[in-house]
Amino acid sequence: MALSAENQQPPVVVVMGVSGVGKTTVARLLADRLDLPYAEADDFHPAANIAKMSAGTPLDDRDRLPWLRALGGWLGERSAAGSGGVVTCSALKRRYRDVLRAACPDAFFLHLSGSHDLVGDRMAHRTGHFMPTSLLDSQYAALEPLQADEVGTVLDVGADPETLVARAVAALARQNA
Numbered sequence: 001m002a003l004s005a006e007n008q009q010p011p012v013v014v015v016m017g018v019s020g021v022g023k024t025t026v027a028r029l030l031a032d033r034l035d036l037p038y039a040e041a042d043d044f045h046p047a048a049n050i051a052k053m054s055a056g057t058p059l060d061d062r063d064r065l066p067w068l069r070a071l072g073g074w075l076g077e078r079s080a081a082g083s084g085g086v087v088t089c090s091a092l093k094r095r096y097r098d099v100l101r102a103a104c105p106d107a108f109f110l111h112l113s114g115s116h117d118l119v120g121d122r123m124a125h126r127t128g129h130f131m132p133t134s135l136l137d138s139q140y141a142a143l144e145p146l147q148a149d150e151v152g153t154v155l156d157v158g159a160d161p162e163t164l165v166a167r168a169v170a171a172l173a174r175q176n177a
């Protein structure tokens with residue numbers, strides 16, 4: 001783990017934001033850079049959720065609850081084990097993040113933020129993914145930015161992935177200073 005100070009628990013990081021904003025790209029690089037376990041939120045969705053999104057229907061709060069609890073379980077286990085970890089999760093609403101924090105109070109939220117136009121363009125060029133670009137409107141409609149009392153930071157995804165990872169590492173170091 002490459003974060004500076006000794007005797008510090010490795011961080012448990014949730015890379016959040018709308019579909020297509022770059023969560024998977026940045027989270028994989030960040031986990032690699034910090035030598036932390038990595039998990040992808042899509043792997044925690046019940047099959048019915050994937051089918052619903054694939055058919056072009058947004059998930060609702062009830063659909064997302066078992067998924068958030070499963071992700072919270074992963075985060076809480078990583079925290080309890082002291083291994084740290086990085087997970088992608090759209091975590092669009094404050095109350096979704098509250099579910100994750102209930103399982104893992106020390107979770108750090110890295111909100112990747114970008115304009116609808118930019119993200120829509122990236123999604124339109126992404127191949128082999130179930131999420132239709134038509135659901136992007138609903139993702140932005142649901143999105144609630146981090147509030148002042150939430151531990152985390154916001155990064156604008158106009159930068160390249162390596163730059164974003166460097167900024168994320170710096171933000172985590174500041175948090176632990």
Ligand SMILES: Nc1ncnc2c1ncn2[C@@H]1O[C@H](COP(=O)(O)OP(=O)(O)O)[C@@H](O)[C@H]1O
Pocket residue numbers: 017018019020021022023024025026088122123125126127157158159160161164
């Ligand atoms: N910072 C970036 N700059 C340019 N393209 C990016 C960046 N981050 C991600 N991408 C591209 O945008 C698309 C969506 O990224 P992805 O990581 O799959 O997003 P998410 O996991 O949030 O849905 C992919 O094709 C990816 O290669």
Ligand SMILES: O=C(O)[C@H](O)[C@@H](O)[C@H](O)[C@H](O)COP(=O)(O)O
Pocket residue numbers: 018019020023024041042053058059064090091092131139
């Ligand atoms: O809460 C939701 O509506 C979904 O979880 C969604 O936000 C998530 O983004 C999809 O699973 C698509 O996957 P990508 O984020 O990897 O595009």
